[in-house]
Amino acid sequence: MNRTINILHLYSNDMNIYGDRGNVLCLARRIKWHGYEPEIIEYNQGDEFPDNIDIIIGGGGQDSGQSKIKNDLIKIGPKLKQLANDDVPMLMICGLYQLFGKFFKTSEGEIIKGIGVLNTETYGMSERLIGNIVTHSEQFGDIIGYENHSGQTFLGPNVHPLGRVHLGAGNNTADIGEGARYKNVIGSYMHGSLLPKNPTIADYLIEQAVKRKYGTFTARKIKEQYLNKAREIAAGRPR
């Protein structure tokens, strides 16, 4: 019997700018390698929001992309919030990480409302935080990627960062946190893409999805070809 895991790619047309597709591809392959059947469902503004979603992935977009999706996001916000509270694993990178927070205040002072899944606030700044980044998390080990953002995100009380920054900037220039977590939702500025070089996070999302749907999850041993060298070299590159 095929046991499927449905991945929802949120705003795949307009919010996919920095290799966000790599996260979806990585999940789909690893779901298969773990013995399940991945199904990728693309959701774009105006579509009917599908049922039976097991994992949600979202990425970054250009200003024009964000303005195209922002009303739709507010519309499906309550639905996403409910799914987050029901422990659906989600990964939101960059632009959608910001909009999963309470608001984004641009450097011109305009306030773009977020959906408040994460208790975070983001402020547009003039400085662009850009370059290779390495953070560390107790749960996932070293997390290696690339950041490129001018919005700086600040976490409210009771929200934990995904990792502590070792190299790079992270959420903002004021503290050493990078990313945010709430239940099984992970927000982060890191791309590169994030999941292929940090498969412990990918497997965590898969594990939560499978457990939620089928009760138990037994990970299969995946041979991690090229991974350690790719991580090692990436971590040693100039910012």
Add this chain to the structure above:
Amino acid sequence: MKVRFHFRYDLVLYLFNCPDITLAIYLRYNRHMSRPLVTILGKTIKSVAGLRGGGSALPGLVVEHIYPEFISHTLFDLPLGVVVISGTNGKTTTTKMVVELLEGQGLKVFTNRTGSNFTRGIAAALLGDINIKGKLDADIAILELDEAHAVHFVEKITPRFSLLLNVMRDQLDRFGEIDNTTNMLRRIADKTTDTVVLNREDRKVAGIAKSLDNHKVKFFGFDKSLSEFFPSDDDLHSKIQSVGSNKKADVILSKFSDHGATFLVDGNEVKTKLKLNGIYNVFNAAAALALARAILGEKADQDKLIKALSKVTPAFGRGEALAVNGKPLELVLVKNPSGFRLSLKSFDANNHATMIAINDNYADGRDMSWLWDVDFTSLAENGVQQVSGIRAYDMALRLRYDEVSVKNVETDLKIALDSFVKESKSRPMRIYCTYTAMLGIRKLLSKITKVEVVK
């Protein structure tokens, strides 16, 4: 006397490998030198830099600082004016084609041939071509310019013609966003006085026409039947059809085969053989033809144009054909996801040994995310023989997730290239490489085969 003293002093410093100090002294003392003096100075530095194997832009940089109007003053007198070619992909090849098309019509053309498409690269190229009085012996200048640099350039020098090829995802870590890039191209179009040639099939480029006078715009395009070969960024991850629009185009690519193409030129069918390979190079030929027709107007000799087009060979590193130990080797430069995707669609992987070399130096872009926006499944059947470059393991990991098998991974270009040449046996070789990886590979190849040396 003071100026002359510094001039010589600087040159001595320069000869003793102190270009930075030399530059600083120039900037401090010699801001307003005369044109002939600047010309001589620049030419001298150019030859000295050349002797030392220096980069192509340094002499231009010096000249640009001591005589900021150097380029505009030198280009101002050209009888047919200045032509700017810009866009994300295909600039170098298209520029080369346009130059050869116009030369075939008997024009003397100045161009920034080395692909150093920065303003100072143009200054450096000018230094090589002007006479001692600072006069350029040419009818027209055809310049390839990066979007970001073109914007500054057109503020100083008004182009008569421009050709805008496409807006695709380039190094976002350098230029910001695609919408910005479109605005840059729009500014080039606004500044152009005579004709703007636009890609009808690129939604963003074609959209620039809206804000221009109709008579100022010409299009090039392809027949709808070819649209599957030209994925746009918009349908990169979605099922949206790219919009082959119904606007009238001066030149349309209607069919292509291996080393041949059929164009509709002003409605008339023209068939030709081509030395260019790769679909996107052939599409660039349509762009070049449309631009050349716009420049030449009624004086265009169509038969000669097509004949010249059939003889154009690919530009340096753009599907350029080399030979190693008697075996063909193609170098394909890949700079961004759209270019990489187009190349993979253009070159058939069958019966070829494939190598991919990915560096992440500043000129390549440091962010590896772009590799995840390229679909590599077309390489799955034959596999990839060799992966190399600083980020070889990122590339190998990327291929693993497309379930493409990889034979060898080696970050060192020399070891990788040796093993690739040896293990590809009798198969023709193809290397996809980022910019600095290409420079490295060319340098290595130059020791074993004849390769054009970049000045």
